[in-house]
Amino acid sequence: MKYVIWGASHRGRILYDLLGKERIAAYIDSDPAKRECSFKGCPVIDYDTYKEQYKEYVVIISMVFGGGVTDLLERDHIFYFSLEKCPPEFMGYGLSRARQTLSGKKLSIPDNLILYGSTLYTVLVYEKLQAEGYENISVFLPSHMNEEKRVLFSQVFPDICIVRACETEETTVLLTEKVKHLEAELSRASVIDIVDWTLYVPGYHNDRIESLKDRHKEKRCFIVATGPSLTYEDLECLNKNREFCISMNSIFTCFPNTKWRPECYVLLDADGVLVWKDEFYKLNDVPYKFIADSQPYFDYTPLEDSWFVYHSILDDFSIKNMLFSDDFSRKVYNGSTVTYVCIQLAVYLGFKEIYLLGVDYNYSQNTKNHFTDQQEPDDVFDGINGQNRIQDISYTAFQKAKEYASEHGIKILNATKKTHLDVFEQVEFETLFCE
Secondary structure, eight states: OOEEEEOOSHHHHHHHHHHOGGGEEEEEOSOTTGGGSOBTTBOEEOHHHIIIIITTSEEEEOSGGGGGOHHHHHHTTOOEEEGGGSOGGGGTTTHHHHHHHHTTOOOOOOSSEEEEOOSHHHHHHHHHHHHTTOOSEEEEOOTTSOHHHHHHHHHHOTTSOBOOGGGOTTOEEEEOSOOSSOOGGGTTSEEEEOSOGGGTOGGGOOHHHHTTTTTTTTOEEEEEOOOTTOOHHHHHHHHHTTOOEEEEGGGGGGGGGOSOOOSEEEEOOHHHHHHHGGGGGGGTTOSEEEEESOOTTSOOGGGTTTSEEEOEEOOHHHHHTTOOOSOTTTOEEOTTSHHHHHHHHHHHHTOSEEEEESOOOOOOTTSOOSSSSOOOGGGSOOSSSHHHHHHHHHHHHHHHHHHHHHHTTOEEEEOOSSOOOOSSEEOOGGGGSOO
């Protein structure tokens, strides 16, 4: 089976490495410049060319949350896989460490088994087990899959044995897709979860981060984002009052003009890791630096003593159910915004009052989006309506943060001067300090 990858960029490269060139027929990309040359030696085409010449191949959407193209494919009744329905490692999160740990490792799996799922990962596991000599393998398609997609799946993969609920009693189920609850028909089955790789990669746990838990219990902190409403006067005020601050991304570009430094710096974006790697030295006087394991093409080894590498998770399940981590040392949920990660860190450190500053929440490709003139990697949105899509997801993340905080006696207040974020109670920044 060959595939066509939608998106000739970072995650398209990851898929190239996971699948191999021989399994990729072409890449689809809306950028005309990319279509003028190949990507990893594979042709780059537009959607019309796909429909005319490549329609026999299954599409894998590599952009985050479908990139807005799922509606096009469903309109044209084209079967596709979404990358975010696979384990987060397929999008690069923790992939390097997972490869080191899992390479050559084999699970003890009985011969007669059922794969639960309908994803690319389901198919790849099925093929892998067949190649290893397993003969009695079948697939149970989840109940959330509508009839049209079930029919398309069977047509695209005619050699995969699809089983019905009545055939699943007292068997072993390999879970290859995350769901809240398995169907009642599977209640008697023995389940082996192979979709949650945190169960198999001990290296995702950072005991250095664990040593920081509740270190600042009952205190307050400021999460300083990089929105254009942030001013140097704000930073000087924070510095003068010795406030504990957590900041992010390109904040270091303001360091030459201020004595203020955050106590914690957080980097999430995979592209940001590569874009800013040569500027990490500017953060030498920041005590605690946290970097996500989101970039499989970056060597984290030199940073392990001076930075805290945390395991970030971004997938369809954690977004649709908007999960919030209560153990930053083991896994952190992306929420499509580094500010959400910072909130999870602040909670883990024990803070009971968290103030947001510089969270303007007004993303536009036509206006200045940041405190300094630095453009950040996530300013360039992929797919169709990427800006609105990311903003919708981050809004839900902030709602989850508010819900979690309320349930745990934590206050999150928005002290941003010009903010479009209406989730949290707003306060005036200047009123937070004694004269």
